[in-house]
Amino acid sequence: MATRSLPQHISKQFDQELEDLRARVMTMGGLVEELLSNGLDAMDKSDAEMAERVTNSDYMVNAMEVSIDEECTQVLARRQPAAGDLRLVLAVIKTISDLERMGDEIEKIGRMVVRMCEQDSPKSYYVSVLSMGQHVREMLHDALDVFARMDSGKAVEVAEQDKKIDEEYGAIMRQLITYMMEDPRSISNVLEVVWAVRALERIGDHANNLCENVIYLVEGKDVRHTSIEDMRKEISSD
Amino acid sequence: MATRSLPQHISKQFDQELEDLRARVMTMGGLVEELLSNGLDAMDKSDAEMAERVTNSDYMVNAMEVSIDEECTQVLARRQPAAGDLRLVLAVIKTISDLERMGDEIEKIGRMVVRMCEQDSPKSYYVSVLSMGQHVREMLHDALDVFARMDSGKAVEVAEQDKKIDEEYGAIMRQLITYMMEDPRSISNVLEVVWAVRALERIGDHANNLCENVIYLVEGKDVRHTSIEDMRKEISSD
Numbered sequence: 113m114a115t116r117s118l119p120q121h122i123s124k125q126f127d128q129e130l131e132d133l134r135a136r137v138m139t140m141g142g143l144v145e146e147l148l149s150n151g152l153d154a155m156d157k158s159d160a161e162m163a164e165r166v167t168n169s170d171y172m173v174n175a176m177e178v179s180i181d182e183e184c185t186q187v188l189a190r191r192q193p194a195a196g197d198l199r200l201v202l203a204v205i206k207t208i209s210d211l212e213r214m215g216d217e218i219e220k221i222g223r224m225v226v227r228m229c230e231q232d233s234p235k236s237y238y239v240s241v242l243s244m245g246q247h248v249r250e251m252l253h254d255a256l257d258v259f260a261r262m263d264s265g266k267a268v269e270v271a272e273q274d275k276k277i278d279e280e281y282g283a284i285m286r287q288l289i290t291y292m293m294e295d296p297r298s299i300s301n302v303l304e305v306v307w308a309v310r311a312l313e314r315i316g317d318h319a320n321n322l323c324e325n326v327i328y329l330v331e332g333k334d335v336r337h338t339s340i341e342d343m344r345k346e347i348s349s350d
Numbered sequence: 351m352a353t354r355s356l357p358q359h360i361s362k363q364f365d366q367e368l369e370d371l372r373a374r375v376m377t378m379g380g381l382v383e384e385l386l387s388n389g390l391d392a393m394d395k396s397d398a399e400m401a402e403r404v405t406n407s408d409y410m411v412n413a414m415e416v417s418i419d420e421e422c423t424q425v426l427a428r429r430q431p432a433a434g435d436l437r438l439v440l441a442v443i444k445t446i447s448d449l450e451r452m453g454d455e456i457e458k459i460g461r462m463v464v465r466m467c468e469q470d471s472p473k474s475y476y477v478s479v480l481s482m483g484q485h486v487r488e489m490l491h492d493a494l495d496v497f498a499r500m501d502s503g504k505a506v507e508v509a510e511q512d513k514k515i516d517e518e519y520g521a522i523m524r525q526l527i528t529y530m531m532e533d534p535r536s537i538s539n540v541l542e543v544v545w546a547v548r549a550l551e552r553i554g555d556h557a558n559n560l561c562e563n564v565i566y567l568v569e570g571k572d573v574r575h576t577s578i579e580d581m582r583k584e585i586s587s588d
Contacts, residue, residue: 174575181572185440192430202423289537296534299527337412
């Protein structure tokens with residue numbers, strides 16, 4: 113299990129810039145987590161107004177991505193970092209891209225909750241979705257924690273949660289198909305839930321990518337498209 | 351309308367490295383386009399074997415991404431590029447990430463075609479999907495062309511095609527919902543088509559990202575989260 117501290121540079125200013133990048137990613141991640149939390153809350157309480165606010169907040173996530181991305185480009189141009197520093201900046205660029213895509217999925221969930229409220233859909237449709245949503249939120253929280261600590265061992269553990277989320281996804285889908293078959297008039301309504309479940313599953317995938325970015329950063333190994341077992345081997349082979 | 355040629359460097363070797371990066375992106379893009387084409391062909395001919403081959407080919411796209419990404423990191427570390435060169439390398443990193451995600455979506459389409467063949471689904475389900483698929487393929491082809499020519503004016507035009515694809519997506523979805531309502535036993539089968547349509551829509555989104563990357567590269571402006579109208583303004587304001 114490896115963790116990584118920020119390197120110390122002769123230039124204190126450069127240290128500060130890297131630390132600042134990392135802090136800004138954490139702020140962006142915190143915002144995404146909060147929006148997901150609020151989106152699930154809005155679903156739970158059938159609160160269309162809250163869901164609307166979630167949907168309308170995605171622009172903040174987008175703005176953060178553009179701004180951090182710009183800062184990364186400037187750091188690369190000005191500091192011409194090498195080795196670990198370079199990997200840090202590249203990992204930040206990838207991480208914020210994943211966070212931004214999570215924001216897009218959360219926006220969809222918000223829109224879906226608004227429509228569910230309008231249609232007054234029975235709550236039975238989304239009880240299990242809420243439970244899956246909590247697991248996704250926990251996984252995102254843990255993935256951000258992994259990024260904050262730069263802990264590649266923990267990264268593998270968190271990445272494993274994605275498998276469970278995929279299983280939940282499969283079970284909920286089967287349930288939703290049953291609802292649709294039993295009452296074809298509900299198809300449009302249930303499909304809204306289907307999109308939300310799909311969006312949650314994708315947020316899990318992106319949280320998984322966050323973990324892979326940390327492994328790349330700490331271990332210098334690209335573990336995308338690698339199974340959890342192989343990830344473990346890669347890390348323990350150091 | 352602006353295009354961009356590769357800059358000439360004192361180091362011929364560096365010129366060669368940048369040209370090589372660009373050529374490798376085009377090769378990767380060509381592979382993705384071919385797989386999409388084959389996936390649609392398999393759908394058209396209900397050819398499960400061909401669809402299986404498409405699904406099994408995604409590893410090649412993944413391997414290309416990892417390899418080009420590694421080359422980008424090396425170029426950044428060794429050449430410490432500035433300004434336009436730096437933007438080129440960063441645009442390549444983003445472009446291959448989008449191409450890789452397209453590969454994932456095409457893999458899903460392949461799997462869906464295999465299942466559709468097993469279930470012997472009526473062709474009426476996916477006639478319009480094929481037509482949408484052709485438009486997505488054209489958009490991808492044009493987006494790769496935009497990348498090859500580094501043409502930001504053309505990039506805006508191609509990005510506009512995404513709107514039409516989204517409209518097609520909406521129309522097909524409504525049609526598929528009607529099928530499900532008319533024959534609830536078909537729901538599982540039709541949902542397979544729903545996933546394929548969704549995957550095509552996302553490939554269109556990624557092709558759109560490719561165009562935005564080129565605008566960023568040529569104009570030095572981040573136009574993500576910008577409307578087509580604002581993109582035009584950004585470009586013509588030079």
